[in-house]
Amino acid sequence: MMKSRWIMGVVLSSCLLLASCDDNKAPAETQNIAGALNISEPTAAMDSPSNEALITYEVTRNYAMEKADLLTKTYDTNSVQYVLIDHGRIVVSGQSGKNDEQGQKPLTKDTMYGIGSTSKMFTTVAVMQLVEQGKIELDTPVVQYIPEFTMMDERYKQITPRMLLNHSSGLKGSSTKNAVLFEDNDTYAHDTLLGQLAGQSLKADPGAYSVYCNDGFTLAEILVERVSGMNFTSYIHRYITEPLGMVNTKTPLDSPDTAKMAGLYYPRYAGQLPGEMLNVIGSGGIYSTAEDLARFSQVFTGKEEEVLSVKSAAAMAQDEYKTSLWPDDADNSLEYGLGWDSVNLYPFSEYGMKALTKGGDTPLYHASLVVLPEQDMAAAVVTSGGSSTHDQLLANGILLQALKEKGTISELKPEKSYGAPVKADMPESMLQYSGIYGATGTTINIDITEGGVMSITSEQPPNDSAGIYRYSADGMFHSSDGNVMISFVTEENGRTYLWLRRYASFPGLGQMAISMYNAEKLQPQDLPAETIEAWNKRDGRKYYVLDEKYTSIAYLTLEAVTIDLNVSKQLPGYVLDKRITGPNSAVSELQIPGSKGRDLLGLTFFTQDGVEYFNLGGFILVNEDAVNPFSFAKKSIVTIPPDGYAQWYTISDKDGGKIVKVSMSQNASFAVFNAKGTCIYFSVIGGQDQVELPAGGSIVFAGDAGTKFEISTQ
Template sequence: MMKGRRIILVLFILCLLLAGCDDNTPLDAMENIAGALNISETVSYEITGKTATVKANLLTSKYETNSVQYALIDHGDIVVSGQSGKNDEHGQRPLTKDTLYGIGSTSKMFTTVAVMQLADQGKISLDTPVIEYVPGFKMKDERYKQITPRMLLNHSSGLMGSSFTNVFLFEDNDTYAHDTLLEQLSGQTLKADPGAYSVYCNDGFTLAEILVEQVSGMDFTSYIHRYITEPLGMVNTKTPLDSLDGMEMAGLFYPTYTGQLPNETVNVIGTGGIYSTAEDLVRFSTVFTGGKEEILADKSAAATAQDEYKTPLWPDAADNSIDYGLGWDSVNLYPFSEYGMKALTKGGDTNLYHASLIVVPGQDMAAAVVSSGGNGAYDQLLATEILLQALKEKGAVAEFKPEKSYGAPVKADMPESVLQYSGIYGASNATMKINISEGGVLSITSEQSSDNPAQSFGYSADGTFRSTDGNTMISFVTEENGRTYLWNRQYVLVPGLGQIAVSVYNAEKLQSQDLPAETKEAWIKRDGTYYLLDQKYTSLMYLVSPSIELKMSKQLPGYMLDKRITGLNTAVSELQIPGGNGRDLSDLTFFTQDGVEYLKMGGFILVSERALKPFNFAEQSTVTIPSSGYARWYTVSDKDGGKVIKMNTPPNASFAIYDEKGKCLYFSVIGGKDEVVLPLGGAIVFAGDAGAEFGISVQ
C-alpha cells in the first residue's frame, strides 16, 4: 500500500518536471497535493518514537500512572506504537500492544458513529424527535418530546445527567443501568429546554445506545462489532458482554488500597463501557479522516466535527479543550489551533481506566493513549506531544509554539461596580465563596473544602482578574438568561507533558432565600455523612466513594450544596451552566421508612451516619440483608476495635471495612482473606442480595 503511493508520487513529480512549473502552479497547491499523497511515508518517525517512549515513561514514573499504551497513525499506517509501566503486582504478566484498557467515555464516539450510520441509511433523522424511534421514552417533563438524536450527541438534550446505579462494578456485567434507563428517566424532569445549551450528559448516550438497538434490531455490542470493529480489523476492541480473559486486561491498582484489583466493568456500554487498545483506537480514527465510505459517509464523518457547542449560552471564543461536536469533547483542540490545524478529541475516565483519542483530519493523522491510573488529561497531553512531534518530523510544523500565558495583572483602579460580583456561586454538588475587595483582590474559597487555602487574583486594566503567574484569567458574564457566571480561562502546564487550555463557565451566582424556621431547623440537623445503600455488592463505590458529605451553606441561606431547599424534605438543583460544571445535577428528597430517614439523590439511596449503630461482635453473630436489598452499615465500637473477625460471606454478597477517616481498608470482592482486624472508630458495610446471610465469629 505504501509502495503504490510512492510510485504515484514519483510519477506526479516527473510530470511536473516535464511540464515545467509556471505561475499557474502555486507552491502551496503542490504542497497540498503532496500531502494528500503522503510524502511523509519517507519519514522514519524515529524522533517521534523516542519522544513517545520518554513521555510515557514520565507518566508511569511521576504521574501515578500504572501503565500506559500509545499509538500514532498516519494515512492509515500505524507508524509509532509502544507501552510503559507495570501490568500486574509482581511483573509476571507482560504489557503488550494487545493489552486491553477500558476507554471510558471515548466509547461515546462508537455510539456517535452508530447513530450516524443509521442516519446515512435513512433509518433515522438527526433532527426528528427520539420518541419516533424509542416509543418507550417518556418523562414527567413534556419538553422531552422535543429531544432529538442530535441533542443526545451534542449534549444539549436537557437531561439531568447520569443514572449510574450499579454501573461501575468489579468483574460483573450486570445490565441493570441500561435495562432500567427508560424507567428511571420516566420519573425525571429536564434541567433546560432541549437544544438550549450543551452540558455534558452521560444519559444522553445511553439513550442513544438504546435508540441504535431499537432501530437496528440488534444489541449494541453485536452492532458495533458487525458494523464498526470487524470492518476496521479492530480485533482487540470488546465490551463487558463479550468473553473477556482477565489475562488480556491491563492491571488495575487504587492509590489507597494495597494489591491488584479485579477488572472494572462499566455497564453503560455506549456511554463508557468499551475496552480497546491504542492501536485499535487509531484504526477507528480512520473513520473520521475520510475514505471509509463503507463504514461512514465522509459527509457524516465531517458533520461530527461541526461546531455544535455554539449556542447563545457558551463563553466567547478562547483557547480551549472543550468545544463540543457530535460526540467530540472538542472540535477545535488547543494547541493544534495555534498551528492552523483543526483537531478533534474525545477523552474517557472511569474510576480506574483513562483514554484519549486525538484526530487531525487535515493531516490524516491520529494518536491514541490509554492508561491504568493517572487521568485522561495526562493521556491527552501525551497524545498531543506525539502528534506535534510527528508533524514536525514530517515537516508539517516548522517549529513548536511557545507556551502561552494571559500575562500578569496590569495594575489599575477597579470600578466600584465590580463589587457586585461578590457572593456564593454554585457548580454541580459544590459551592464557592467569591470575595472582591475594594483594593481589587478577588479570592475564591470552597465551602465544602474550607481548609484549603483561598485562591487570589488581582484586578487588571482590561477588567479581568489574573493570577500572579498570568496563567489564569477570570471575569464575570451576565448572560441573556439573566444569570451571572464566573468565566475562567486558564493555561495549565504539566511539567514534561505540555500545556492544556481551558475556557469555561466555572460556576453560577446563587441568590439566598429565607426559610420557615421549621424547615431551616430540619435541614440544619441533616449536615453530615451519608452512606450508600443501594449499590450492588460488586460495586466499585464501596472502594472509591461509599459516602457523601452534606452541608448547609453558612453564607447562602436556603441552600444545601448547590441545591435550593424547597420544603421540609426536598431541595432542587437549578443550575444552568454549559460545559462540565453543570453536569450530573441531582435533587435531594428525604423520606422515612420503618422509622429511619433515608435520602434519595440522583437515583441513589443513602442513610445518615446518625442512623448507624455499633455492631455487637459476639463470639458468633449473623447479619442478613433485608428484603429492601439495602446494604447494612455499622460502626466499630471502642470495645471491638482491634478484634480479629472471621467472616463467612455468601456468594452473592460482600463486605468492606473502613478506618475512622473513611478509607477502605478491606473489600472482600478484591481480597480473599477470611480474617480481618476491626479498626477503632471505623465502620463496616454488608452488601448483597436480599436475604443473603453473613456468619461472623470473633477470634
C-alpha cells in the same frame, strides 16, 4: 468520574468520570502553573504520501517512549499504551509500566484498557450510520423511535438524536447506580434508564445549550438498539469493529478475558484489583487498545467510507456547541461536536489545524483519542491509572513531534499566558460580583475588595487556601503568574457567570487551555422556620448508600458510598448547589454550559420506621443516626433484609483489634474501613481469610435479599 468518590461523585459531580471533558480536565481553579509568553508562527511544509516513506519517525518514537515513562513515574499511571497512525499506517506503537505485581503478565500492543467516554464515539458513529441508511433523522424527536421514552417534563418530546450527541438534550445527567462493578456485567444501569428518566424533569429547554450528559448517550445506545433491532454490542461489532479489524475491542457483554486486560491498582489499597466493568456501554463501557483506536480513527479521516461516509464524519466535526449560552471564542479544550469533546482543540488551533478529541475516565482506566483529519493523522493513548488529561497531552505531544519531524511545522510554539495583572483602578461596579456561586455539587465564595483584589474559596471542607486574583487594566482579574484570567458575564437569561480562562501547564507533558463558565451566582432565599429547623438537623450529618451492588467498585473507599450534607453558612436557603424547596426537598437549578452544570439531581428525604433516608438520583441513603456499633461476639449473623439494603455498622473501641472471619454466599460482599475512611479490606478483591477490625472504623455487608453472613471472632 473519576477518582475515589466516583460513584457518588458522578451523582453530585464532585468529580468524573465517564466524561472525558469532565471536571478532571481542568485542575483546581485556584492552582496556578507557570507558562511561557512568546508566540511564534510556524512555517508549514506540505507532506505527501511519497515523502512519508522516507520518514523514520525515530524522533517521535523516542519522544513517545520518554513521555510514557514520565507518566508512569510522575503522573500516578500504572501502565500506558500509545500509538501514532499516519496516512493509514501505524508508525509508532509502544507501552510502558507495570501490568502485574509479579511481572508475569507482560504488557503488549494487544493488552486491553477501558476507554471510558471515548466509547461515545462508537455510539455516535452507530447513530450516524443509521442516519445514512435513512432509519434515523437527527432532528426528529427521539420519542418517534422509542415510544416508551417519557418524562415528567413535557419538553422531553422535543429531544432529538442530535441533542443526545451534542449534550444539549436538557437531561439531568448520569444514572450510574450499579454501573461500575468488579468482573460483573450486570445490565441494570442500561435496563432501568427509561424508568429513571420517567421520574425526572429537564434542567433546560432541549437544544438551549450543551452541558456534558452521560444519560444522553445511554439513551442513544438504546436508540441504536430500537432502530437496528440488535443489541448494542452486536451492532458495533458487526458494523464497526469487524469491518475495521478491531479484534481487541470488546464490551462487558463479550465477557472479555481479564487476563488480557491491563492490570488495575488503587492508591490506598494494597495489591492488584479484579477487572473493572462499566455497564453503560454506549456512554463509557467499551474496552480497547491504542492500536484499535488508531484503526477506529480512520473513520474520521475519510479512509473507511464503508463504515461511515466523509460527509457524515464532517458533520460530526461541526461546531455544535455554539449556542447563545456559551462563552465567547478563546483557546479551549472543550467545544462539542457530535460526540467529540472538542472540534477545535488547543494547541493545534495555534498552527491553523483542525483537531478533534474524545477522552474518557472510568474509576481506574483512562483514554484519549486525538485526530487531525486534514493531516490524515491520529494518536491514541490508553492508561491504567493517571487521567485522560495526561493521556490527551501525550497524544498531542506525539502528533506535534511527528508534524515537526515531517516538516509540516518548523518548530513547536512556546506555552501561552494571559500575562500578569497590570495595575489599574477597578470600577466600583465590579463589587456587585461578590457573593456565593454554585457549580455541580459545590459552592464557592467570591470576595472582591475596593482595592481590586478578588479571593475565591470553597464553602465545603476541606477549605483550601484562597485563590487570589487582581484587577487588571484589561478589565479582567488575573492570577499573579498570568495563567488564569477571570471575568463576569450576565447572559440573556439574567444569570451571572464566572468566566474562567486558563492555561494549565503539566511539566514534561505540555499545556492545555480551558475557557468555560465555571460557576453561576446564586441568590439567598428566606425559608419558613420549620424548613430551617429540618435542614439544620441534617447539617454536617453523614449519609450511607444502601443499594449499591455488592460487586461495586464504590466500596473501595468510604467517601464513594457516603455523603456529608453541609448547609450553606453564607447563602441562606441552600445545601451545596441545591436550593432548599421544603423541609424534605432541595433542587439544583443551575444552567451552566460545558461541564460545571452537569448531573443536577435533587434531594428527597423520607422517614420509614422512624429512620430518615433520602433519594439521590436513584440511590437510597440512610442517616448516620441509624448506623450503630456492631456487637462482635464469638459467633454473629447479619442478614440482608427483604428490601436488599446493605447493612452498615460502626466499629467500637472495645472491638478494635479483634480478628474476624466472615462466611457468606457468592452473591455478597463485605468491606471494612478504618477511622480515616480508607478501605482496608473488600471481600470482592479478597487476598486474606480474616481481617483485623480498626477501632473507630466501619463495616458494611452487601448482597441479595436474604443473604446471611456468619461472623466469627478471635
